[in-house]
Amino acid sequence: MTSTATTPVGADVRRRPTSPRLGASRRDASRWAAVGFAAPLLVYLVVFYAYPLWRNIELSIHDYTVRAFVQGDAEFVGFANYVEVFGSDTFPTALVNTAVFTFGSIIVQFVLGLALAVFFRANFRLSNLLRALFLVPWLLPLIVSASTWAWMLNSDNGIVNSVLVAFGGDRINWITSPETALLSVTVANIWLGIPFNLVILHSGLQNIPDDMYEAASLDGAGPWRQFWSITLPLLRPVSAITLLLGLIYTLKVVDVIWVMTAGGPAGATTTLAIWAYHEAFGTGIPAFSPAAAVGNLLIVIALIFGFVHLRLQHRQEASS
Numbered sequence: 177m178t179s180t181a182t183t184p185v186g187a188d189v190r191r192r193p194t195s196p197r198l199g200a201s202r203r204d205a206s207r208w209a210a211v212g213f214a215a216p217l218l219v220y221l222v223v224f225y226a227y228p229l230w231r232n233i234e235l236s237i238h239d240y241t242v243r244a245f246v247q248g249d250a251e252f253v254g255f256a257n258y259v260e261v262f263g264s265d266t267f268p269t270a271l272v273n274t275a276v277f278t279f280g281s282i283i284v285q286f287v288l289g290l291a292l293a294v295f296f297r298a299n300f301r302l303s304n305l306l307r308a309l310f311l312v313p314w315l316l317p318l319i320v321s322a323s324t325w326a327w328m329l330n331s332d333n334g335i336v337n338s339v340l341v342a343f344g345g346d347r348i349n350w351i352t353s354p355e356t357a358l359l360s361v362t363v364a365n366i367w368l369g370i371p372f373n374l375v376i377l378h379s380g381l382q383n384i385p386d387d388m389y390e391a392a393s394l395d396g397a398g399p400w401r402q403f404w405s406i407t408l409p410l411l412r413p414v415s416a417i418t419l420l421l422g423l424i425y426t427l428k429v430v431d432v433i434w435v436m437t438a439g440g441p442a443g444a445t446t447t448l449a450i451w452a453y454h455e456a457f458g459t460g461i462p463a464f465s466p467a468a469a470v471g472n473l474l475i476v477i478a479l480i481f482g483f484v485h486l487r488l489q490h491r492q493e494a495s496s
Contacts, residue, residue, distance in 0.1 A: 229475070235468035242462060250465075257469040266443065266451055270470075273358060274427065274447040281365045282422040286415070288366070289373025294407065296374075297381045307374070314371035322435035325364040326351060329436075351437050354444035361433045361445050368432065369425070373418055380414030381407070413489070420485045424478045448474050 236257050244250035261267060296307050313321060328335050329350035337347045350360045384407065392402050408415075430449045433439065439446040439454055446454070448470055456467035 232468045232471055232475075235465055236472050238465060240464040240468075245464075253465070257465045261466055261469045261473070266446065269443050270446050270448050270451045273443075273445060274449070276358060277362050277365070277429075277433075277445075277447055278423060278426045280362045281369060281426045282419055284366045285369040285373050285422060286377075286419060288370050289418075290377050290411075290415075292370070292374045293377035293381055294403065296378055307378070310374055311371045313368050314375075318368070318431045319435055321368055322364065322432045325360075325367075325432075326436045329360050352441055354442050357437050357441060357444040361436050364436060365426065365429060365432050369422060372425075373422065376418045376421075377411065377414060380411050384410050412492075416485060416489065420481060423481055427474055427478055 237252065237254055238244070238250035239253045239257075240250045292310065296303055327333075329337075331337060331347060331349045331352055334350070336350065341347060348356060350356050388406050388410075389402055392406060397405065428449050429447070430453050433445050433447065433450050434453065437445045438458070439450040452467045452470035452474070455463040455470065
């Protein structure tokens with residue numbers, strides 16, 4: 177009779193060592209799998225980000241004309257296009273208009289979006305329907321929205337002036353007067369950006385536990401105290417990224433302003449983005465190289481604010 181050896185309970189069972197060749201082959205397989213998963217993303221970044229950025233830099237340091245595009249013999253001019261941009265009479269106006277339009281838009285969008293997000297945090301009847309209706313401006317094509325605002329603010333037949341006249345007011349040249357044109361396009365852009373702020377901030381509010389509000393209420397904290405002591409501090413990371421994305425998006429707004437005023441009247445609504453578009457496509461003789469220089473300036477501004485955001489975020493994480 178053959179006896180069968182059994183392993184005692186609790187005995188140390190050692191695995192057979194894996195051969196070096198098998199271990200290396202598994203590491204190679206994992207490495208190639210990682211490369212395979214990352215390859216589509218890398219291709220996307222190179223094709224849609226790295227190459228356009230390099231192409232824009234190349235445009236800005238050469239003198240590209242329509243003929244140069246066809247023949248491929250653009251003259252290298254170094255930083256001459258940047259000197260031309262900074263020395264232009266349009267640059268100070270475009271820079272100020274960009275600052276007013278951008279910061280005016282994102283501040284009001286954020287305040288109204290946050291107010292609506294706090295309002296819709298309480299679940300009540302028809303809250304989902306009302307929140308969905310607030311998303312309509314976000315879903316409409318920008319050209320349609322801009323055309324609608326241009327019609328509403330029309331000096332002769334616009335509904336805004338019709339209401340003013342009905343209540344005894346005077347007609348205002350909203351988009352044809354240098355004094356009110358920038359305000360008009362800013363209001364239109366604010367209306368378009370509120371849904372984005374509402375969605376992001378409302379999502380951030382869902383991550384704040386209800387227990388904190390209940391405990392604050394038991395301690396006698398009213399709605400305002402709860403907002404300043406709980407909502408704002410805990411919503412700070414979401415608020416920061418919302419403001420950063422809003423700033424980057426607003427810096428490059430072209431369609432709304434172009435449809436409503438085309439940068440006029442008298443340059444009153446000419447931002448850096450509108451200036452770049454006008455130089456490249458708004459005239460009969462395209463100036464691609466100065467337009468690329470203005471576009472690179474916008475990229476640098478966005479990068480500066482992006483680095484500032486990362487620095488503040490890193491400092492906050494280090495202190496917490």
